[in-house]
Every structure is written in structure tokens, then in C-alpha cells.
Amino acid sequence: MPDVMEKVAIKLTVNGKPHSLTVEPRMLLVELIREALDLTGTHVGCDTTYCGACTVLLNGAAVKSCTVFAVQADGSQIMTVEGLEKDGQLHPIQKAFGDAYGLQCGYCTPGLMLSTAQLLSQNQQPSEKEMRKAIAGNTCRCTGYQNILKAIQMASQRMKGA
Amino acid sequence: MYPRAFHYHRAGSLQEASEMLSEFGDEAKLLAGGQSLIPLMKLRYANPNHLVDLNFISGTSYIKEENGTLQFGALTRHAEIEHSTVAGKIPIIHDCAAGIADVQVRNRGTIGGSLAEADPSGDWATVLMTLETEVRCQTSKDDRWLRLADFIKDAYTTVLAHDELVSEVVVKIPPQGSGGAYLAFKRSAPVYPTASAAVQLTMDGEVCNDVAIAMGCVGLTAIKAKDAEKALRGQRVTQKTMTTAVEAARAVAEPQSDMRGSADYKRTLVGSLVKRAIDIAVRRARGERIEAGHIYA
Numbered sequence: 001m002p003d004v005m006e007k008v009a010i011k012l013t014v015n016g017k018p019h020s021l022t023v024e025p026r027m028l029l030v031e032l033i034r035e036a037l038d039l040t041g042t043h044v045g046c047d048t049t050y051c052g053a054c055t056v057l058l059n060g061a062a063v064k065s066c067t068v069f070a071v072q073a074d075g076s077q078i079m080t081v082e083g084l085e086k087d088g089q090l091h092p093i094q095k096a097f098g099d100a101y102g103l104q105c106g107y108c109t110p111g112l113m114l115s116t117a118q119l120l121s122q123n124q125q126p127s128e129k130e131m132r133k134a135i136a137g138n139t140c141r142c143t144g145y146q147n148i149l150k151a152i153q154m155a156s157q158r159m160k161g162a
Numbered sequence: 163m164y165p166r167a168f169h170y171h172r173a174g175s176l177q178e179a180s181e182m183l184s185e186f187g188d189e190a191k192l193l194a195g196g197q198s199l200i201p202l203m204k205l206r207y208a209n210p211n212h213l214v215d216l217n218f219i220s221g222t223s224y225i226k227e228e229n230g231t232l233q234f235g236a237l238t239r240h241a242e243i244e245h246s247t248v249a250g251k252i253p254i255i256h257d258c259a260a261g262i263a264d265v266q267v268r269n270r271g272t273i274g275g276s277l278a279e280a281d282p283s284g285d286w287a288t289v290l291m292t293l294e295t296e297v298r299c300q301t302s303k304d305d306r307w308l309r310l311a312d313f314i315k316d317a318y319t320t321v322l323a324h325d326e327l328v329s330e331v332v333v334k335i336p337p338q339g340s341g342g343a344y345l346a347f348k349r350s351a352p353v354y355p356t357a358s359a360a361v362q363l364t365m366d367g368e369v370c371n372d373v374a375i376a377m378g379c380v381g382l383t384a385i386k387a388k389d390a391e392k393a394l395r396g397q398r399v400t401q402k403t404m405t406t407a408v409e410a411a412r413a414v415a416e417p418q419s420d421m422r423g424s425a426d427y428k429r430t431l432v433g434s435l436v437k438r439a440i441d442i443a444v445r446r447a448r449g450e451r452i453e454a455g456h457i458y459a
Contacts, residue, residue: 005167025170025213028200047163049201050352052266061241061269067200068270069193071170072217115265136351136458137264 010074014039015083023070030054030065032073033080041081041110045139052138055111056080062118064137081110084117093117093155102151104142112138116152124160126152165203169212176222176329179214180302184325186212192327193217194237194275197267222329223272225249234331236274244268251335253446253454254342254362258289261456264351274328277310280383282317283354288378289344291386292362294334301326317382339371340364341447343439343454346378347431349422350458355379356422359411359435363394365447370394375407375440379422380415380432387411390436399444404437411436 007022014037021036033042033056045053047066054065057079084091093113096102103109112135119126119134126134131152132145140148173179183190191210193199194217202208216222222237225246232249243249243259250256262268262276262285276286277297287310295310299322314320322328336342346358358378364371373394375387389410397403417428442454 006169008170024167026165026167026203028164047204049197049267052264052352055266058269062266063269064266066204067197067267069170069196069200071172072193072196072215074218118265134265137266139352 008071008074010071012073012076012078014078015080021070025069025071027070028066029056029058029063029068029070029073029078032070033065033078039080039082043107043110045107045111050139051108052111052115052135053108055114055138057114057118060118060121062115062137079114079117081113084113091117092158093120093151096155096158097148097151100147100151100154102143102148108138108140108143112140112148116155119152120156120159125156128153163204163206165200166206166209168203168210170215171212172215172218175219176216176300176327177302179216179219180300180325180327182212182214183327184302186214188324190214192275192278194278195239195271196275197263197271198275198279198281216327227251227335230335232333232335234273234333236328236330237272238274240268240271240273240276241265243273252293252333252342254289254292254344254360254443255333257342257344257455258285258360261285261346263353267352273331277313277331278320278322278328280314280316280318280320281354282382282384283379285344285346285355285358285378287314288358288376288384289360290331290333291376291384292342292360292374293336296332297328298330298332299326300329307332311386314383336362337364339366339447341443341445343442343446343452345435345439345442345454346456347435348456348458351456354422355456357417357428357432357435359432359439361436361439361443363440363443363447365399365444368398370397370399370444375411375436377411377415377432377436380417380428382416385414385416387414387436389414394440399440404440407440408433408437 043053045051049067189211222235224235226233297313342362344360346355348355360376363373390407393407412433417425419425
């Protein structure tokens with residue numbers, strides 16, 4: 001094991017805001033987001049690449065931020081749940097999760113909303129099957145998926161109209 | 163969980179990555195998509211002293227059609243293959259790419275990384291064993307092509323030398339009248355399959371001219387079911403020949419009991435998957451459009 005861990009200087013943009021940081025190579029992206037940037041909306045659930053609570057968008061693609069090293073995000077654009085809201089207005093996805101009762105405890109919700117964001121950026125009118133596939137990497141242990149699917153559908157309809 | 167501390171090196175080219183591997187020897191690991199390696203490092207099953215990151219090398223992610231083959235850059239992510247119309251020319255490749263783990267893992271994981279990892283439960287090796295697949299292996303000095311069957315030696319073991327890496331995967335496009343299907347059964351999206359079956363065949367009317375059958379998760383590597391292939395090759399595909407093929411496939415499966423199921427269960431399961439994959443492959447060869455891929459709750 002190295003005695004001295006050379007830190008690495010990285011630059012990345014999180015929710016539109018540029019950051020320059022020096023990080024230990026073993027720091028995970030989720031830890032950078034939560035601990036270094038204090039954006040605690042991104043959750044650590046299983047920490048084993050299963051549950052998807054830590055999902056963020058890396059250059060527009062949903063990733064499990066517990067399974068990406070922070071150094072790998074150098075030069076990238078990250079969006080976390082805090083980046084969905086604009087000028088104090090909830091994003092249509094956030095609004096729909098509330099209106100459709102798509103959450104109970106809310107632990108998995110940030111990850112689910114970012115998986116939804118990737119889906120709707122690529123497919124404005126997803127079928128139920130496509131919605132199910134898009135959130136297959138996000139585990140919810142209390143709401144059940146019915147209202148989550150309703151929320152995604154509601155968001156897609158509202159965003160199409162916008 | 164935190165991985166053990168390590169030195170991080172960002173390779174600017176595959177050549178440089180190979181040079182780093184020869185410099186650091188056995189203490190180095192390559193980081194491609196990281197969807198297997200990072201979890202292993204977090205559990206401290208893998209503790210590389212040096213990590214060589216391939217993700218910043220340009221020109222290593224592509225899907226090209228050339229001279230009757232599909233060429234995949236080693237760092238091509240599963241999601242890029244899933245959404246590629248070029249890769250869609252071989253439906254069994256789409257079956258595989260579109261169902262590996264979940265969206266998030268497919269956005270990161272790479273075809274080259276999956277083959278080099280040689281996980282017995284990995285999807286790519288099983289699928290690509292049914293096609294004519296060659297793996298390009300490079301060092302800073304050498305460049306060689308290996309048939310996939312000669313590339314994977316054992317569970318988690320390939321023939322790669324310590325300073326050698328996969329740079330490209332090339333698959334021959336099957337002839338007209340071919341059909342293939344990949345079926346993998348898993349308990350939920352993010353996990354590895356319990357068992358999987360890949361079938362690629364060429365039909366001439368009712369007769370099966372050629373066929374390749376491979377099974378995943380039921381042995382130390384993907385298993386080619388050669389007797390099952392023999393039972394179908396040159397034969398009409400009927401219930402009888404299909405049953406013979408399925409029995410022959412089950413006979414060479416070597417599943418182990420684990421948390422995903424008992425050995426008996428997996429042997430039964432893989433037989434059913436082979437049967438269904440043959441059926442879908444035959445119908446696809448006739449031009450039917452049928453969905454296939456990963457099956458999960």
C-alpha cells in the first residue's frame with residue numbers, strides 16, 4: 001500500500017457550477033458530492049452498485065456515483081438532484097413525484113428522479129415497459145413502483161406540453 | 163467502504179497504458195468501466211497498488227462495420243452498443259447489450275473490460291462464443307489477434323500477459339438466413355444472471371445448416387455445448403431434435419450451488435433457456451421480429 005497517496009487535481013462542473021478540487025484517488029464520486037461539496041441530496045444506499053440511490057448524471061448519463069472514482073469525473077458535467085430545480089421552481093419531474101405520491105420515505109427518490117431525467121431526455125413518450133427498464137437499477141423498498149411509474153408518466157406528459 | 167489507497171495513473175494512449183503495466187508489474191490493474199473492479203476494490207478483494215485509468219484515452223470507443231465484420235473499441239460502453247443501429251445488425255448482440263445489469267451500469271461498463279474480466283457470469287463471453295469473435299491484444303511492442311475461445315482460459319483468467327491489454331473486439335456478421343438469441347435469467351436487473359444461453363444458427367428452409375450454442379453462469383467459463391450443436395447441425399429443427407439438443411446441453415453444464423440457486427435448479431434452468439433460445443433463433447432466422455434478452459422480475 002502506498003505510504004503517501006498523491007492527491008490529484010480535478011475540475012468538474014456540478015449543477016452548472018465549476019469546481020476545482022484536489023482529491024485522493026480512492027475517493028468515490030458520491031463522497032466528493034456529499035462530503036466535499038455538501039450536496040447531501042445524493043444518497044448512499046447499498047454502496048455495492050445495486051440500489052441506485054446514489055444515481056447522478058455524468059455528462060447526461062445516469063451512473064451510480066458509488067461506483068465511479070471522483071478522479072474519473074475530471075472535466076465532466078455532473079447533475080445531482082439539487083440541479084433539477086431552477087430559480088426556486090421544482091423541475092416537472094420533482095413536481096410529478098410529489099403530485100403522483102411517487103415517494104414515501106424519499107431515500108431512493110433522488111436517484112429515481114435522475115434516472116427519469118435520463119430517460120425523458122432520450123425518449124419523450126416512453127411506454128410502460130421503457131419506463132420500467134429505465135428505473136430497473138433503482139430500488140425502492142417502501143413506495144412500491146406503481147406510483148413511481150405514474151409519476152414518470154405524469155412528468156413525461158407535462159414536459160411534452162412545455 | 164473505501165478501497166485501499168492506490169496510486170492513480172491516467173494513460174494517454176493504449177501504448178502508454180501497456181508501458182505503465184510493464185513498469186508496475188503485478189501491482190497494477192487497468193480501470194475501464196469499473197463496474198466490476200470498483201466494487202471488488204471497495205470490498206478489498208482487489209487491492210491494486212497502481213490503477214491505470216483507460217477512460218481518458220480518445221479513440222477507444224467506437225462501433226464500425228467493415229469487411230463483413232463489426233468492430234468494437236475496447237472501451238465501448240454497453241449502452242452505446244445497446245443504442246447502436248450498426249450493432250443491431252447482429253440481434254444477439256443487442257439482446258446482450260440491452261440487458262446487462264441496469265441503465266447506470268450499462269452507461270459505464272465496457273465490452274473490452276467485460277471480456278478481460280472473464281467473470282463466469284459475465285454476459286459478453288457467452289454471447290460472443292456463438293459468433294466468430296476475435297480479440298485484439300496489444301502491448302507497447304506487440305499486437306496479436308486471438309479467437310475468443312483461446313483468449314479466456316479459466317474463471318477470471320485470460321491469456322493476457324501482464325503488460326498486455328484488449329484494444330478491440332471484432333465479430334464476423336453472420337450470413338443471410340441466420341438468427342440468434344440470448345436469454346439470461348436473473349432475479350433482478352442489477353445482479354448477474356443465474357444462468358444464460360446463447361444460440362446462433364443458420365437455416366436453409368427447415369434444416370439447420372450451422373449452429374453455435376453457449377451457456378453462461380454454469381461453469382468456470384462460458385461453455386460451448388458441442389454435442390447439442392451436433393444434434394441440430396444438418397437436421398430439421400423439430401421437437402425431437404430440439405429435445406436431444408437440450409439434453410446434450412444440460413449434460414455438459416457444470417453449475418455450482420450458491421445463493422442464486424442449487425446446481426440442479428441451474429441445470430434445469432439452463433436447459434429451458436437453451437430450448438427457448440433455439441426457438442427464438444429459428445424464428446428470427448425466418449425474419450420474425452421477436453424480443454429476447456434478460457428475463458427478470
